[in-house]
Every structure is written in structure tokens, then in C-alpha cells.
Amino acid sequence: MSFKTISVIGLGYIGLPTAAMFASRKIKVIGVDVNQKAVDIINRGEIHIVEPELDMIVHAVVSEGYLKASTTPEPADAFLIAVPTPFKKSDSPIPEPDLSYIESASKAIAPVLKKGDLVILESTSPVGATEQMSAWLAEARPDLTFPQHNGKESEIRIAHCPERVLPGHVIRELVENDRVIGGMTEKCSSRAIELYKTFVQGECVVTNARTAEMAKLTENSFRDVNIAFANELSMICDKLDINVWELIKLANRHPRVNILQPGPGVGGHCIAVDPWFIVSKTPNDAKLIHTARQVNDMKPEWVINKVKVAIADFLLSNPTKSVKDVTIACFGLTFKPDIDDLRGSPAMMITSQLSKLHLGQVIAVDPNVDLNMIDTVAIVDFEYAQNEADIFVLLVDHKEFKNKTFTKTNIIDTRGVLQ
CATH class of the missing domain: 3.40.50.720 (NAD(P)-binding Rossmann-like Domain)
Known part of the structure; x- marks a missing residue:
């Protein structure tokens, strides 16, 4: 295994379970979060969210020394960004995505990047966010090469691999669900597959970064449209x-x-x-x-x-x-x-x-x-x-x-x- 150290940026409902799963395979994992309270809780071997089975896994991997939390990024071989993507505050009837958390995470890990590292955006994002993340990284580290400029010869590998898990069943679904792998190049995708196959038993399906971003948005939009049909029916039936x-x-x-x-x-x-x-x-x-x-x-x-x-x-x-x-x-x-x-x-x-x-x-x-x-x-x-x-x-x-x-x-x- 070429990934000796993995860093997960954002230790919330997705980041912490993901970090725990990698650590459970006896790989050194550094979890990074801006919330000092959450960091302290995790370093005690406890969890600050509710998710079945997660507490036992976190307690074990922290006790064994495979997972530690920090507020500051450290060098690693792979970085997974799992931070929020909320909306900007606006009076517009159509909310605009706020990528500031992704930008902050990118700028935080940039100083510790080295040749050969893999950076994966897991945060659900609008189409083009992965390319934007790579641009922020390239701006911060002009001494390294990135896929948007150097293609398959780039020194840093970039991919978008959205999570597809159900709260309450995250641990099982992280392992069993198929994973969409959207690399900016084929080499980026291959590297991401190598990482996720550490614990993922589902199929890793390769596409490009933009399609991977759109796939997650499509899945949830499909459900939203179906729920809207049911909700509209309920209002019609109430009248009738x-x-x-x-x-x-x-x-x-x-x-x-x-x-x-x-x-x-x-x-x-x-x-x-x-x-x-x-x-x-x-x-x-x-x-x-x-x-x-x-x-x-x-x-x-x-x-x-x-x-x-x-x-x-x-x-x-x-x-x-x-x-x-x-x-x-x-x-x-x-x-x-x-x-x-x-x-x-x-x-x-x-x-x-x-x-x-x-x-x-x-x-x-x-x-x-x-x-x-x-x-x-x-x-x-x-x-x-x-x-x-x-x-x-x-x-x-x-x-x-x-x-x-x-x-x-x-x-x-x-x-x-x-x-």
C-alpha cells in the first residue's frame, strides 16, 4: 500500500466515519477540523455526532494510535476534503453555492502538499468545483504541477469522489456502496481507486470530475422531484x-x-x-x-x-x-x-x-x-x-x-x- 498517511479535512457526519474506516485498516489517519471541541472529543476516543457503530470504531482506532485529530493539516499521501458547501447569504430566489469552505481547506493543505500526493474533493459540490479547487491549489503551490495544466503528467492527482451514504447506515454503506470516481485524468482516477479500495467493497466506477459532481446532484434531485410529487399529492388529497x-x-x-x-x-x-x-x-x-x-x-x-x-x-x-x-x-x-x-x-x-x-x-x-x-x-x-x-x-x-x-x-x- 502506497498510502502510509491519509488526511481527512472536515470531521463531520461524513469526514469522521471516512477517517475511522481508513484507520480501521491500520493506516495512519490525521483528521483535521476547525472545531477545537470536536478535535478534543475525538482525541479522547469519543464522537461528537450520533451514528451507529461509529463510537466503537473511533474508540478502537484512537486507542491503537491510527487516528488522531488536529486543527492544523500535516503532511500526508492523500487528502480528502469533506467540508460543508452551504449557500451564500442572498435575497436571490435561487441560492448560490458557497465554496469558501472548500477554498479554505485547499489553502490550508497547500503548504504541506508534496509531489505524488492525491487530493480528493468529497464535499457535494456544483459542477466545476473540483477544477476550481485544483486552481486554488495551483495558485498556492506554483512549484508543483496540476492536472489542469499538465494533464496525466501532473505531480498532484485531483479527483471528485462524492459520498453516497444514508445517515444511520453510514458505516455499512461506506463499505458496501458503489463509489463514483471522477478523476481529472485517468491517472488521477486510478490513484483514487487505489485509495478507496482500502475498505470499499462496492464497485469503483470511473468517470470525469464534472460528471461525478453532476451524478451526486442528479441522485438527490431525482429524490427531491419524487418527494415533491408525493407532497403535492398530499395537498391535493387533503382538499379532496x-x-x-x-x-x-x-x-x-x-x-x-x-x-x-x-x-x-x-x-x-x-x-x-x-x-x-x-x-x-x-x-x-x-x-x-x-x-x-x-x-x-x-x-x-x-x-x-x-x-x-x-x-x-x-x-x-x-x-x-x-x-x-x-x-x-x-x-x-x-x-x-x-x-x-x-x-x-x-x-x-x-x-x-x-x-x-x-x-x-x-x-x-x-x-x-x-x-x-x-x-x-x-x-x-x-x-x-x-x-x-x-x-x-x-x-x-x-x-x-x-x-x-x-x-x-x-x-x-x-x-x-x-x-
Whole structure:
């Protein structure tokens, strides 16, 4: 194995599991993150995120000396950049990708690069980001050669290899899933395959960097469009007094139909974000993708309006009570079931908005969130919410909720929990 030391830049939900998997193969791994607290936690052999099996692996590889975390990059044979790619702050209706984290990571590793090193961008990125990263590196290190100028003879190998894993199943999927390898040259791709085959059992499929970038965006845009169809159906069925869950179940009996399940919106760091990377590049052509984003972004407001109607109905049935007497319980805060991740969560957005709009109390139940309070919303247990709340809003289908009996009749079920 020609990779004696690997550096992973960004120790979040993707970077830390990836670093741990390389370290589990008894390779020296240096994880780099700007968050000193996260670095300290990892160096104690602990983890700062929730992901099944990850805690045991990190504890083992730190104890054995194969993984260490730092705030400063050190020399290595391969560098994997797994930093966030958020949006720029703007009033534009089409968000613009913010590549500043990738730029900062590039400039941070540039001083320690040496001839023969491999740099892989794993961060989900707009088309052209890998080439931009390589340009930043070349500008910082004019003494080295890069693929955009020297092609297959370049001294530094550059590739885009997007992650394709599901939170809650990251460890298994890192190993088993096929991997898209988008090298800027064939030699870049070959070097990247050599690296990932350290632990990846799935097939490493070679393409160019731009196609690899677009592949990840396409996968998540496909899901976003399908979820938008389900969400639009749910709003149509609500007006027509049709049970959308039964409808979808019946439609999916067709051998070539597979409609996804509706919900309160779309969240997380991928599906709600990646389609905008396509739209921002080709706003006049990505019409369907753009419309799907609008449908899914509109769904939380639709849920809030349903809650307002439920409050009005409750007060009509209880004329001695005022709005201040009505307690709303929101069940689920994360962006998907059975994880602790609140990033871009429509459930969190709905709960926070209700706490600002509603004159009475708003409480939340989430067995996966280790907090007592978010904003002005108290996080309580299921039994307390059952006893105290007048209106239930089911936002996330955590497994704990599926096994419970809900006693109230004033229920807005956005995930089909009661089905």
C-alpha cells in the first residue's frame, strides 16, 4: 500500500466515519477540523455526532494510535476534503453555492502538499468545483504541477469522489456502496481507486470530475422531484378528502409505480440543497427541478396553516378556552427518522415557527435529540406531551412513535404515523 498517511479535512457526519474506516485498516489517519471541541472529543476516543457503530470504531482506532485529530493539516499521501458547501447569504430566489469552505481547506493543505500526493474533493459540490479547487491549489503551490495544466503528467492527482451514504447506515454503506470516481485524468482516477479500495467493497466506477459532481446532484434531485410529487399529492388529497397514504399504497401496487411518502417538507444537507446547485448553474433549463424545490420548500407553511385550522376547530369545541390555553406538541425535530441530525430540518422549522406564532405553549418530543430546550420550545417526554397537549403535530416518523398509542383526536399527521 502506497498510502502510509491519509488526511481527512472536515470531521463531520461524513469526514469522521471516512477517517475511522481508513484507520480501521491500520493506516495512519490525521483528521483535521476547525472545531477545537470536536478535535478534543475525538482525541479522547469519543464522537461528537450520533451514528451507529461509529463510537466503537473511533474508540478502537484512537486507542491503537491510527487516528488522531488536529486543527492544523500535516503532511500526508492523500487528502480528502469533506467540508460543508452551504449557500451564500442572498435575497436571490435561487441560492448560490458557497465554496469558501472548500477554498479554505485547499489553502490550508497547500503548504504541506508534496509531489505524488492525491487530493480528493468529497464535499457535494456544483459542477466545476473540483477544477476550481485544483486552481486554488495551483495558485498556492506554483512549484508543483496540476492536472489542469499538465494533464496525466501532473505531480498532484485531483479527483471528485462524492459520498453516497444514508445517515444511520453510514458505516455499512461506506463499505458496501458503489463509489463514483471522477478523476481529472485517468491517472488521477486510478490513484483514487487505489485509495478507496482500502475498505470499499462496492464497485469503483470511473468517470470525469464534472460528471461525478453532476451524478451526486442528479441522485438527490431525482429524490427531491419524487418527494415533491408525493407532497403535492398530499395537498391535493387533503382538499379532496382522500387518504393520501391509502392512495399511494394502492398506486404503488402497479408494477412500474413507486411513489415516495409525503412529509412536512425536505431537509438535511443533501436533498434540500443539491438541486439548487443545478438550478443555479442552469436556471433557464432546470424548470422541473426548480419547481420541485419550490413545492417542497412550501410544505412547512402548509403544515403550519393546518395547525392554525386545528387550533380554530379546538376553540370552537371548547368555547371556555382561549388561544393562550391551547398547548401544541410537535413530535419529531430531526430531518429524518431515527437520527439526531437537525440540519435543514422542516420539522425543526415548523416547530420554531409555531413557537413564534402561537400565543400558547409549544412543546416538542424527540427521543434522539439530547437537549432540554431549543429556542423557546421545551423538549419533553412522550407521556408529558400526551397529558398536557391539546393538539398533536406528527412531523417525524421515529420508530418510538410508531409503537405508541396517541390519545388525542386533534392530530396533524404529516408522516402517516397513524397509518
